[in-house]
Amino acid sequence: MAMSGHSKLTLDDIPVINMGQFLLDRMKTFGDSVAIVESAASGLQAFGVQKNDVICVVSPNHPDYLVAFYATTLIAGTFQPVNPMYTKGYTSFRSLFDHSHGPYVSPDIDPKSDVAALMSSSGTTGFPKAIVDVDSGRIMGVNEEGEIWELIKYKAFQVAPATLEDILLRHDAIADVGVVGMLDVDAGELPRAYVVLKAGRTLTEQDVLTFVADQVAPHMKLRGGVEFVQEIPRTASGKILRKSLRERAREFAASKSPRSN
Numbered sequence: 603m604a605m606s607g608h609s610k611l612t613l614d615d616i617p618v619i620n621m622g623q624f625l626l627d628r629m630k631t632f633g634d635s636v637a638i639v640e641s642a643a644s645g646l647q648a649f650g651v652q653k654n655d656v657i658c659v660v661s662p663n664h665p666d667y668l669v670a671f672y673a674t675t676l677i678a679g680t681f682q683p684v685n686p687m688y689t690k691g692y693t694s695f696r697s698l699f700d701h702s703h704g705p706y707v708s709p710d711i712d713p714k715s716d717v718a719a720l721m722s723s724s725g726t727t728g729f730p731k732a733i734v735d736v737d738s739g740r741i742m743g744v745n746e747e748g749e750i751w752e753l754i755k756y757k758a759f760q761v762a763p764a765t766l767e768d769i770l771l772r773h774d775a776i777a778d779v780g781v782v783g784m785l786d787v788d789a790g791e792l793p794r795a796y797v798v799l800k801a802g803r804t805l806t807e808q809d810v811l812t813f814v815a816d817q818v819a820p821h822m823k824l825r826g827g828v829e830f831v832q833e834i835p836r837t838a839s840g841k842i843l844r845k846s847l848r849e850r851a852r853e854f855a856a857s858k859s860p861r862s863n
Contacts, residue, residue: 642673645698754783794826
């Protein structure tokens with residue numbers, strides 16, 4: 603906001619410097635706060651974080667969130683928020699200080715081109731993503747290739763089928779998989795997986811449910827169950843025909859009351 607008697611600021615007035623350092627320079631009266639941020643930056647580098655590495659931060663609204671943000675920008679990392687319900691495979695905030703030894707090393711930074719933060723959705727699936735809404739009323743997402751796909755709406759959460767499919771394909775007995783939302787009166791939709799096993803391999807539904815549950819946030823569990831199939835319907839280009847799988851899930855839901863807890 604321009605003050606009376608002063609001209610409006612332009613882009614040329616914005617200082618071309620490291621944002622983290624710029625902010626800390628103006629916080630010098632808060633000595634302890636600055637020291638905490640610098641120590642966290644040193645800890646990140648001790649973990650091997652380098653310039654342009656993306657730091658995913660799992661945190662609710664808490665002062666540590668800001669410390670992590672400033673520490674990431676100090677070492678030219680890229681800050682990315684992650685849904686605080688995603689609790690798998692993270693490094694604790696406290697461990698940054700346990701590994702902090704000496705001052706952090708300030709890398710060369712080009713403030714005009716280096717990315718300080720990825721300001722997309724933190725992702726109610728637990729993974730960051732860009733989110734868009736469409737006229738059909740279904741929730742859609744955008745993957746890393748820029749393709750738009752549907753999201754499963756479980757209660758107040760959104761679950762990305764592609765995320766669950768990626769996890770399932772890491773199992774050495776699974777050859778192919780497709781995940782869709784199965785309609786549920788209480789929850790809206792329940793994630794349900796259609797799984798193709800590799801030749802000669804066997805798994806039970808519980809094996810698959812446990813494999814996924816051990817790696818995801820509670821709302822991402824396969825509460826719609828698992829069905830083993832001979833093949834996943836795909837287009838000529840290899841895309842999953844989710845409409846076909848949703849119809850199959852709809853038929854299953856009509857024949858049997860699914861779990862929704």
